[in-house]
Every structure is written in C-alpha cells, then in structure tokens.
Amino acid sequence: MIVGVSGASGSVYGIRLLQMLRRMDVESHLVLSNSAQVTLGHESEVTVDALKAMADFSYAQADIGARIASGSFKTLGMVVAPCSIKTLSEIATGVTSSLLTRAADVALKERRRLVLMVRETPLHLGHLRSMAAATEAGAIVYPPVPAFYAKPASLEEMVDHTLGRVLDLFGLESESVRRWDPR
Template identity: 70%
Template sequence: MNASACGIRRPRIVVGISGASGAIYGVRLLKLLRELEVETHLVVSRSAQVTLSQEMRMQLADVKALADIHYPNTDIGATISSGSFRVDGMIVAPCSIKTLSEIATGCTSSLLSRAADVMLKERRRLVLMVRETPLHAGHIRSLAAVTEAGAIVYPPVPAFYAQPASLEQMVDHTLGRVLDLFDMDARTVRRWQGAVS
C-alpha cells in the first residue's frame, strides 16, 4: 500500500523566487527538493522573471518545469494563500527587500508575500534568503520585525570553512544549511569537524 493510500503525504514546501539578485538559489533549491522527493509549490514574482533571464538565461517555463505545481503571482485565490492548505513551510530564495518589507508589515500585495504571511499566521517555518547589501536602518527594522513575527532570516552568506571549489558548491552548501532548518539532509553540506591542530 502506498503512502497516499495510508493518508501520509509527501513533504510539501512552498518556494518563492523574488526579484533580488541570486536567482540561482531558487533554481537550485527546486532541484534539490526534487531529489529529496519533496512536493514543491512555486510562485515567482514578475521581477524574478527578469532576474532569471539576466542571471541564468532561463525563462519562466524553464523554472516552472522544476516544480510540482506553479501559481501566477497574481493568483491571490491559490491554495497556498490559505492556512487550511497543509504545507511544511516556505523558503523565499532569493528574497528581495520589497518582499521582506511586505511580509514584515503584513501588507501583502502578491501571492508570494501572502503565502509567506500565511506561514507566519499558521506558525509554520518561513525562511527568507534576503539578498541586499549594504543595509539601511529601514531594512534592519524590517529584518527585526519579520524575525519577531516568527520568520528565519537567512542571508546567503558563503561558508568559506567548507572550502568551496566552485560557485555551485558554495550555493549547494548554503541551501543544504537552509534545508537543515526543515530537518532535510540534501547531502550538500560539508559539516564542521572542528579546527585542525
């Protein structure tokens, strides 16, 4: 008897890709979640479509093909806009300051920010891979506000102790650590073994 017949569902993660630089994080995250057999629900902002084209030469159709289900960012009535739709959490990779600010204030204007807001109100895990630097006081206030609301702010800062030999290894290590927050092991993290004496 399969898992669905027993009422057990696959792990389910909402993936948001906003317009910040770093589209590679969202694309690679979808690939890693597929390898882990996690059901993915994708929403991509309009700005992200531009970033995907500029940084990765990918069109929306290419990214949609990596997800189980895709929703237009204007579809406020999508399943992921309701707390009654059961998911294990959401990752916004990358997360722009605009998206962060909407989530921090609860003043959502798109499906991406609404779905994130749902994660907070339902006390589900929300990880925001915020991509902006330098930060001004308004950014920092938004980071604090969204953290106080229950989100995890995870800027994609490289871990040089892992001695990455390529951009791909650096991205994979960061995403592996993000997935650790969901108790998922992507086997892409070079775990710290202590300092060599």
C-alpha cells in the first residue's frame, strides 16, 4: 500500500494509517510532500525520521525514479492521508510535479484504488470541480468526516474508525470500525 502524506492539516491520519498497516502486516510505501514535513512538525511530536521509520519503505518527494512511480510495481493502491487541495488538483488534472502525485497518477492509470482524504473547509467551486474530476478519473474522495454513531470516546477512536472505513475500501479488516447496528 502506498501512503502519501501531503501538507494539509491532519497528519495524524498518515501516522495512524502507517501504524495500522504495520499491525495488519501490510507492506507500506511512504512519500511525504515538503509541506507535509512542515505540518507534521506543527501538529505532532512525531518527527519526519520517526514517520519514515513507521513505513517499510519511504521515498524522497523528488525521487521520480522510485518504484512507486512505475505501473509495473504492483501495489494494493494508494491513500493520500491527508490530501491537500494542491495535491488533489494535481491528481485531478494529471499534471504531476512530485513523486506523491506521480504515484497517485500511476494508481489511476493502472486502475488501482486511490483514496484521497481531502482536508479542507469550506470548499469553493474550484475545489468541488477538482473533486469531481478526480472522481471521474477513478479516485475516491474521502474527506475524514467523523461517524458519531460510533460514539468515539477519544480523538484516536475517531481517527481509527475513519481509517478503518478507508481500509474497508481495499478489502482490509482493521478491527477499528464499529459497524452500524441500530439494535
């Protein structure tokens, strides 16, 4: 699984996703945008080096020759957690300027699952059009909206439930989802 972390607020999603994949014994390939490295420092006690160590493999943003930039490298797909509007827009247009967006473009062209955890609000028409274009290209736009029916007792439970639902899209069971049951 490729994990992209962009500079949007919500670096906790990328951190927890890598931890969950490790616990599930799913090989992870991490690429961080330059802005993600800055945001990580503002939002978390986790350092860039510590985040990279959570992944099985990590790649520099400028390494466009990396394995994850090629369709011949087989993956389950990719999650961008969190996904900035800039990253979304590059993916939606196919005009990629970094390894993160190139890897997402490869996922789309190879018809692999691509989930974009877009973190922005409020949204203007340009944002919505980029989301529509990404969806038309085959991506799944998945803003990390909390499910309050799960009655999360902590921020960690809220994040884990959301990521569990993302992993459901890949057929991976994380055991962090409290399934809806009205009884």
